[in-house]
Amino acid sequence: MSVNAQVQFPKNENNLKGDKSTKPLFPKPADCSYVSCYCEENVWKLCQDVSIRIPGELDRCFVVFISNPCRTVPLWKQRAGREEDRLVIWDYHVIFLYALDSKSCLVYDLDSELPFPTFFHKYVTETFRTDQVLKSDFHRFFRVVSAKQFLQHFASDRRHMKRPDGTWIKPPPAYPAICTSTSTHNLDEYINMDTGTGPGQVFNLTDFVQRFYKIEK
Known part of the structure; x- marks a missing residue:
């Protein structure tokens, strides 16, 4: 399958288990901090874990927020999906990327099947x-x-998970809310997909694939 007419994937896809040179950053999902519907914090915790255990690899790690102006992004193979194809439509989602080298990149998604x-x-x-x-x-x-930038600057007081009466839509993580010396909540800056504003860089699907997928020459 191709993402679009310009980006073609090879047919002989590698199997992670069969690639002895590839060592996952995290042993298994059960060892990772996870709270349903708090994907941005789950990924922040992954970043924090790398910074503590293997800080030399942090420069190869990236955080990816997925959204659009309508806050309607379809994703397949998500555990929350109810149909056979596990399709869900989120307002946003967050994943963790590990760019091993110029040819390989791994995706860590605690909500994926x-x-x-x-x-x-x-x-x-x-x-x-x-x-x-x-x-x-x-x-x-x-x-x-x-x-590294995400760890230093991201903040969330979890206001987006509260109803108007102050009750929680979904129970929050047990640890304190993530904040910095300059902000208690800047989540919207990351979900916003206007180019030229906010942290990092915004890509469409085609450019995102071209940024991280390298075909071995």
Whole structure:
């Protein structure tokens, strides 16, 4: 399957388990901090874990916010999906990327039914599929931020998970809300997909694939 007419994936996809040179950053999902519906904090915790255990690898790690102006992004193979293809439509989602070298990139998504981790090209093919058959309101955009920058600047007081009466839509993590010396909440800056504003860089699906998928020459 191709993401679009310009980006073709090779047929002989690598199997992560069979690639002895590839060592996942995290042993298994059960060892990772996870709270349902708090994907941005789950990924922040992954970044924090790398910074503590193997700080030398942090420069190879990236955080990716997926959204669009309508806050309607279809993703397949998500555990929350109820149909056979596990399709969900989120207002936004967040994943963790590990760029091993110039040819390999792994995706860590604690909400996905795919292996943890999954090679970038396999994840994109099965999770995003293509924008060509979707209405423009459902096209996916990607804000890519370095893990180091995300750790230093991201903040959330979890206000987006509260109802008007102050009750929680979903129970929050047990640890304190993430804040910095300058901000208690800047989540919207990451979800916003306007180019030229906010942290990191915004890509459409085609450019996102070209940024992280490298075909071996």
